[in-house]
Amino acid sequence: KLGHHPTPGLWMVGATIRLLERSGPGVLHGDLAAxxxxxxxxxxxxxxxxPTLLLLGAEDLMTRPKAAEPLAAALPDARIEILPGTGHLPMIERPDEVVDAVVGFAREVAVPTRGASI
Known part of the structure; x- marks a missing residue:
């Protein structure tokens, strides 16, 4: 049960449709082609x-977290972070946790420069 709905991902249909409506022409095609x-x-x-952060949903039924292991092994400086109770769209399902993970990772790997902050 993801997103507090008995059918995984179904609660996100409205949000996904809205994102697609706001996307420019060719965005979906480009995404699927990629x-x-x-x-x-x-x-x-x-x-x-x-340095690379692979942020994965523990309950992702489309791309299981284990599928990221070969990619992480090939990246010279990778870290895997798995968000519990999260499916294929962590940025929609758990936006606060995604921001925290990305900002935290950026702070860890940032090269200090005078006057800059993250």
């Missing part, structure tokens, strides 16, 4: 130089 080309992501991950 997903379709995802096959070589693990091979390409080795070239990523920046």
């Amino acid at each position: 997903c379709d080309r995802y096959a070589d992501a693990v091979a390409r991950a080795e070239a990523v130089a920046a």
Whole structure:
């Protein structure tokens, strides 16, 4: 039971439709096309130089958290964080926790510069 609804993800239909309505022409197509080309992501991950946070939903039925392990292993500096009770859309299901995780990670990996703050 995700999102306090007996059918996982169903409670988010309205929010998802609204996001799609607000998206520009071609955004959904571009997103789905990128997903379709995802096959070589693990091979390409080795070239990523920046620290990387993989933020996953523990209850994601589309992309199980275990599926991120090869990607994390290929990234030179990766951290996996799994949000409990969260499915495939953590930014909608748990927006506060997502912001906290991203800001916390950014603070950890930030290179200090004079006058800058996160």
